[in-house]
Amino acid sequence: MMKPKTVDKIATAVIIGVAGLIVLVLAGLLGFIMVRGLGHLSFDFLTSPPQSIRAGGGIGPQLFNSLFLLVLTMIITVPLGIGAGIYMSEYAKANKFTDFIRLVVEVLSSFPSIVVGLFGLLMLVNYFGLGFSLMAGALALTIFNLPLMVRITEQGLKSVPREQKEAALALGLTKWKTITSIMLPIALPIIVSGTILAAGRVFGEAAALLFTAGMSSPRLDFTDWNPLSPVSPLNPFRPAETLAVHIWKINSEGLAPDATEIAAGASAVLVITVLLFNLVARWLGRFMYRKFTATK
Amino acid sequence: MAQTTDKKISANNHFAEEWVGRIYTTLCVLVLVTTIVAMVYFVASRGLSTFFKNDVNVLELLTGLKWSPEGQPPAFGALPFIFGSFSTSILAALLAAPLSFCAAVFMIEITPKFGRKYLQPVIELLAGIPSVVYGFIGLSVIVPFFRDVFPGQGVGIAAGALVLSIMILPTMTTVATDALASLPSGLKEGSYALGATRWQTIYRVVLPTTLPSLLTGVVLGLARAFGEALAVQMVIGNAPFIPRSLFESASTLTSAITLSMGNTVSGSAHNNALWSLALILMLMTFVFVFIVRWLEKRSKL
Amino acid sequence: MADKGISVKDLSVYYGDNKAVKNVTIDFNNKDVTALIGPSGCGKSTFLRTLNRMNDLIPNARMTGEIWIGDEDINHPKTDVVLLRRRIGMVWQRPNPFHKSIYENIAFGPRYHGLKNKSQLDDLVEESLRKAALWEETKDRLHTSALKLSGGQQQRLCIARSIAVKPDIILMDEPASALDPVSTSKVEELISELKQDYCIVIVTHNMHQAARISSKTAFFLSGELVEYDNTETMFTNPVKKETSDYISGRFG
Numbered sequence: 001m002m003k004p005k006t007v008d009k010i011a012t013a014v015i016i017g018v019a020g021l022i023v024l025v026l027a028g029l030l031g032f033i034m035v036r037g038l039g040h041l042s043f044d045f046l047t048s049p050p051q052s053i054r055a056g057g058g059i060g061p062q063l064f065n066s067l068f069l070l071v072l073t074m075i076i077t078v079p080l081g082i083g084a085g086i087y088m089s090e091y092a093k094a095n096k097f098t099d100f101i102r103l104v105v106e107v108l109s110s111f112p113s114i115v116v117g118l119f120g121l122l123m124l125v126n127y128f129g130l131g132f133s134l135m136a137g138a139l140a141l142t143i144f145n146l147p148l149m150v151r152i153t154e155q156g157l158k159s160v161p162r163e164q165k166e167a168a169l170a171l172g173l174t175k176w177k178t179i180t181s182i183m184l185p186i187a188l189p190i191i192v193s194g195t196i197l198a199a200g201r202v203f204g205e206a207a208a209l210l211f212t213a214g215m216s217s218p219r220l221d222f223t224d225w226n227p228l229s230p231v232s233p234l235n236p237f238r239p240a241e242t243l244a245v246h247i248w249k250i251n252s253e254g255l256a257p258d259a260t261e262i263a264a265g266a267s268a269v270l271v272i273t274v275l276l277f278n279l280v281a282r283w284l285g286r287f288m289y290r291k292f293t294a295t296k
Numbered sequence: 297m298a299q300t301t302d303k304k305i306s307a308n309n310h311f312a313e314e315w316v317g318r319i320y321t322t323l324c325v326l327v328l329v330t331t332i333v334a335m336v337y338f339v340a341s342r343g344l345s346t347f348f349k350n351d352v353n354v355l356e357l358l359t360g361l362k363w364s365p366e367g368q369p370p371a372f373g374a375l376p377f378i379f380g381s382f383s384t385s386i387l388a389a390l391l392a393a394p395l396s397f398c399a400a401v402f403m404i405e406i407t408p409k410f411g412r413k414y415l416q417p418v419i420e421l422l423a424g425i426p427s428v429v430y431g432f433i434g435l436s437v438i439v440p441f442f443r444d445v446f447p448g449q450g451v452g453i454a455a456g457a458l459v460l461s462i463m464i465l466p467t468m469t470t471v472a473t474d475a476l477a478s479l480p481s482g483l484k485e486g487s488y489a490l491g492a493t494r495w496q497t498i499y500r501v502v503l504p505t506t507l508p509s510l511l512t513g514v515v516l517g518l519a520r521a522f523g524e525a526l527a528v529q530m531v532i533g534n535a536p537f538i539p540r541s542l543f544e545s546a547s548t549l550t551s552a553i554t555l556s557m558g559n560t561v562s563g564s565a566h567n568n569a570l571w572s573l574a575l576i577l578m579l580m581t582f583v584f585v586f587i588v589r590w591l592e593k594r595s596k597l
Numbered sequence: 598m599a600d601k602g603i604s605v606k607d608l609s610v611y612y613g614d615n616k617a618v619k620n621v622t623i624d625f626n627n628k629d630v631t632a633l634i635g636p637s638g639c640g641k642s643t644f645l646r647t648l649n650r651m652n653d654l655i656p657n658a659r660m661t662g663e664i665w666i667g668d669e670d671i672n673h674p675k676t677d678v679v680l681l682r683r684r685i686g687m688v689w690q691r692p693n694p695f696h697k698s699i700y701e702n703i704a705f706g707p708r709y710h711g712l713k714n715k716s717q718l719d720d721l722v723e724e725s726l727r728k729a730a731l732w733e734e735t736k737d738r739l740h741t742s743a744l745k746l747s748g749g750q751q752q753r754l755c756i757a758r759s760i761a762v763k764p765d766i767i768l769m770d771e772p773a774s775a776l777d778p779v780s781t782s783k784v785e786e787l788i789s790e791l792k793q794d795y796c797i798v799i800v801t802h803n804m805h806q807a808a809r810i811s812s813k814t815a816f817f818l819s820g821e822l823v824e825y826d827n828t829e830t831m832f833t834n835p836v837k838k839e840t841s842d843y844i845s846g847r848f849g
Contacts, residue, residue: 004493004495004496005493007493007495007496008493008494008495008496011494011498011499012406012494012495014398015398015401015402015406016402016406018394018395018398018399018402019398019399019402019406019415022395022398022399022465022469023415025462026418029422029433029462032433032437033433036436079324080324080327080328081324082324083320083321083323083324083325084321084324084325084327084328086317086321086324087322087324087325090321091318091321091322100329101325101328101329103585104329104332105328106585106588106589107332107581107582107585108328108331108335110516110519110520110523110581110584110585110588111335111523111578112522112523112550112578112581113525114523114525114550114553114574114577115335115339115523115574115577115578116335118339118571118574119335119338121557122338122562123334123338143335146328147328150328174310174313174314174317175314176313176314176316176317176318177310177313179317180317197424200424201424203426204424204425204427204428204429205426206426206427206428206526207427207524207526207550207554210557210558211557211558244426244428245428247428247429248428248431248526248530251428251431251432251435251530252529260436263432263436264436267428267429267432267433270425270428270429271425271426271429274424274425275421277424278417278420278421278424282417
């Protein structure tokens with residue numbers, strides 16, 4: 001029988017050791033991506049189109065597709081998600097239907113993204129005839145992201161002090177006016193930082209896009225900004241391979257001799273972007289909080 | 297009198313305004329509900345058509361060992377995929393669970409200041425790293441390493457489980473940290489006051505009271521691992537057999553769908569069979585959600 | 598507005614199965630201050646919140662009985678709650694200014710109700726702040742955040758905000774309990790000023806305050822209205838034993 005003190009020391013050492021190991025692994029992970037990838041990053045790499053067989057291809061169209069898809073997705077997701085979040089937080093009565101919606105949101109948030117992709121293939125690509133397109137991809141990502149957006153909005157609104165809401169109602173404001181002009185501004189820091197984190201998730205998602213936005217890009221003409229032209233980058237009904245899908249594709253079927261370097265470079269771009277989203281979310285959340293509460 | 301008219305006009309306006317809000321938010325919720333109902337319906341109807349239209353026996357699909365939907369005669373044994381999915385995700389959860397618990401204890405009990413300020417943001421950041429990046433790292437670090445150390449090609453269940461465990465570690469750690477942080481401090485102080493050491497307090501007080509929440513984190517991680525497609529597909533080898541070792545090529549439900557869905561014709565037996573795999577994924581999602589709800593109820597008591 | 602301010606008949610409020618207010622019948626005079634006193638948990642705040650239907654927000658709250666304001670039954674299904682609340686100002690225990698500028702805090706309500714003219718709005722803001730005795734302190738920083746004001750100033754701002762929409766009635770839920778003595782006396786002065794124009798119902802746990810500012814006082818105990826009389830009579834010569842016990846500080 002060991003003394004409790006000895007056991008305590010051993011346990012503490014083990015915990016610190018494990019935590020250290022985790023930190024090492026995570027640091028190694030980030031370091032690996034950065035070291036492998038940063039060397040390959042250049043303006044040319046970020047802007048030029050990929051090569052299928054020769055070396056020296058870039059990720060220009062993929063990067064553009066990822067960003068454009070992100071914007072499209074958020075344009076659809078944010079109003080829908082905030083609307084549904086407001087409903088859940090302010091309008092939903094405590095009854096069976098509300099419980100059912102809560103269950104739906106929970107199920108939807110844990111749906112495997114590949115299944116969302118399959119559904120997108122069936123409904124959006126085939127039934128609605130969108131084909132492999134940015135629009136189909138954006139709608140699939142909306143399905144994938146909506147539950148998160150709802151939860152963020154709900155959290156934000158629940159954080160508003162009850163007295164604020166009551167003060168607005170007591171002035172004779174309608175419920176809707178109270179929500180939009182008193183409660184939402186207070187909830188905004190939480191909603192904005194949550195939305196940016198959700199955007200990071202959209203940026204890195206691949207499985208839901210394989211069968212919706214497609215695995216190829218047409219040759220794009222970056223001088224043609226007419227959204228209706230098939231070679232225009234802005235056309236939302238063209239197929240679009242995103243950065244994350246590109247990484248997957250060159251790893252599983254890449255023929256270019258420098259496929260690994262390209263994958264490393266593209267991974268570094270993804271990770272740096274996610275990092276930026278995180279930092280911006282934190283900073284903006286804090287900044288807005290200070291601005292709205294006018295405290296230091 | 298003027299005031300009365302003024303109030304009447306404003307009454308009409310505010311009724312309209314109230315309805316705009318009510319209708320808009322209700323529509324948003326209806327979109328959400330319709331989407332999920334449609335999704336469940338279509339995945340289920342497509343997945344079930346394997347059994348009703350293509351006359352495949354449910355038992356054959358669940359227990360058959362041979363997957364060759366295009367063969368003569370076609371065979372629809374999905375057990376290798378089911379086995380692959382369960383073994384990789386359960387192994388990953390088993391690997392990540394103790395690690396995440398240690399990380400959470402480290403952050404909350406041992407170095408609260410440092411942990412809260414630096415470690416937690418980093419871990420949350422890692423939760424946001426795209427899964428293809430994890431897959432890429434698995435492919436360029438873990439697989440070559442396993443190839444050198446163990447017999448075989450390096451790909452397989454071990455590589456898949458390891459990649460998944462790294463991937464779900466941040467999620468599980470975040471849940472565990474929240475659970476430990478929400479513990480009322482009086483509980484711990486009571487234990488310390490009785491002269492218990494830190495480890496005794498953790499082991500006898502902290503662990504039992506937070507167990508349901510910790511398990512919630514484990515199940516959430518398990519669910520994420522089970523549904524992950526690309527990171528696993530990149531490192532598992534994709535052979536449709538039950539492997540004889542952890543270092544032999546295997547497949548999961550998600551990897552089979554990822555690889556074959558694009559090459560099948562909608563409505564064909566092969567295509568329907570892939571939808572059946574998706575149906576299994578969906579049903580497992582329901583199971584995970586059910587378990588999480590049950591655990592959450594327990595942790596509220 | 599009829600002479601009779603508010604008339605409450607046999608009002609009961611339930612939270613789930615718990616009866617928080619029990620069969621209360623009471624009238625409040627217009628242009629007068631009525632204080633509701635009683636130990637905490639006696640139902641006085643709950644009662645106050647039914648007067649502008651703020652309890653509608655609480656999911657399992659339910660009420661029976663009638664409340665008449667003038668000739669309007671406020672719980673009638675056809676009653677427009679939004680217009681009703683516009684006629685009833687409310688001030689809370691903790692100051693709760695909007696997270697906006699001082700000017701906006703006051704201008705927000707009237708502008709929403711249709712006053713768009715900039716100079717009229719400016720005048721209204723000044724008038725309201727003057728009534729709340731806050732104009733001198735804030736006239737140079739109207740466009741800075743209201744949250745930078747001190748607690749007492751914030752509370753007076755909240756009063757100014759509610760009178761800016763020109764209500765008939767003002768409900769106050771322990772408006773001075775979170776304030777320091779100086780701010781408290783300022784708020785009390787303000788209430789005495791306001792009673793010339795409004796029907797004011799104020800919940801307070803401070804009996805000296807009730808004695809100082811109100812002309813009528815109602816004593817609540819465990820959800821029941823025990824005694825209701827002129828403040829002076831109530832404090833010098835209460836009828837019920839519970840009232841005299843409470844007033845002399847034997848419990849609560």
